Amino acid sequence: MKSVRRIWNRIVEFVIEKAIFLAGILSIVFVVLIFVFLLKEGLSLFKEYSPLAFLFGTKWYPISHPPSFGIVPLLLGSVVVTLGSIVIAVPLGVGAAIYVGEVAPVWLREILKATVEFLAAIPSIVLGFIGLVTLVPLVKQVFHLQTGLTAISGSIMLAFMAMPTIVSMMEDALRAVPSSYRYGAIALGATRWQTIWRVMLPAASSGMLAAVMLGIGRVIGETMAVMMITGNAAGIPTSLMQPVRTMTATIAAEMGEAVQGSDHYFSLFAIGIVLFIITFAINLTAAFFINRRSKA
């Protein structure tokens, strides 16, 4: 009786161990599957369309005859909007992270952190809608434009979506600096600001860089809000004050109309490949900075 039970236990143990192992490697499986499926559909475009014309073409006319699938305007659209939002989000984010982590009194710190977390929890579609009814008219009025649906509106909106990531990760990085550094500096007669500027920030720099990278990753992959407020004109952007169209918005906006198995359909997957590779690189870089921090 006892031995039957022992054998049963061993079988259960064996089966469960295998199941757990399978679950463990599931994330690898999915990363590979995502890439394979993007490749499978995306590369079909290049049976008839030249990859060079895709990567360096400056015209995105997917439904004209003959169609033109040049990704350059979309890539530049993403780059312009992302750069704009990072220029806004990084200084503000660094400032807020230092204030929340080092300066603010405890009661205020909790309120500020909760507010930032709330901002992180707002779905992008909601920020897109709010941006559409508040920010877009404001931008139009302030800059005297014909339309407020411009790259700058997208940048401002995206800056707000990147800030929670930047602020909370940077704050973590600051908190990870050993207290002895701070006490040492203060004991030597430095003011709090001198301590932060000369000691804390350099010590936290790796983590802060990682925060910026992840912020960029978040922004470049953002879809709905961008699609709603950047105006979606697939021309080559020359300034922040004109409508642009990002890669993500193109996929989301056109997949509904694209006929399954058509070149247009495949071209949207091809954009997906480009996006996947870009975010992959950004995340690996961020992970590198984080590892460097934990080793230091």
Added chain:
Amino acid sequence: MKLDARLTEKVVFFLLLLATLVIVVPVFLIAGLIVKNGFAALSWEFLTQSPRLGMRAGGIFPAIVGTMYLVFGTAVFALPAGIFAAVYLCEYAKESRLTRIIDVAIVNLAGVPSVVYGLFGLGLFVVFLKFGTSILSGSLTLAIMSLPVIVTASREALNSVPQSFREVSLALGATRWQTISRVVLPNALPGIITGAILAISRAAGETAPILFTVAAFYLPRLPQTLFDQCMALPYHLYVISTQVPNLKPHIQYGTTLVLILMILIMNLTAVFIRAHFRKKKQW
């Protein structure tokens, strides 16, 4: 010199406060705007009826139900997979090349843009596996998107269970799985649930992944099976704020408020669970 440093500090701290306010004040303004205009739209009719007159009247009931189905579906698929994956990484695997690759995969999965998940869901579930645009395809897509967050949160929870608990259980003759299922997991559960709810509330608000995998513009009746399409709050908000002209804004604000409230309730539940069990914790 000393005075100078003090003055610099004051000025800098003031600037830092300003930067913080630039981030925080708009959040309060947004919340205020949604609450003020949204509550005006809320009514029993709005919550329990279908949209009418091309979304310009009626309620958002099918979208609420659809989002609930998707949340439930996501949880069913993502929870077991995520928790088991974390158990593997914390309790079974030794530090090796494989675990490092898994770590990299998790980090990258977390960074894949939501619209790319949408493409993947379309390619794998809708077309290749022939599930069609359906609740099943949408839930699976959202589940994969939530996976990295659930794994990460579950790992933290498992790691916070003291090693001595495992040692005692094993010393008493329990097998590895008995130790995990009866000692480690129950103690890690509050942390796991908290992380899982946060991940799934994130999925509830996503639009891009459901765009091509499940979301319907308008459905005359509620979905009957896993293979039906459904409406969803985020997609409905997208539709009524960009595709329907001459719509009274109160419907948009009402939809926004309902969506935000659903997410907020989930988040608060998570916070409550965390606080409740932290109090009870004796180690």
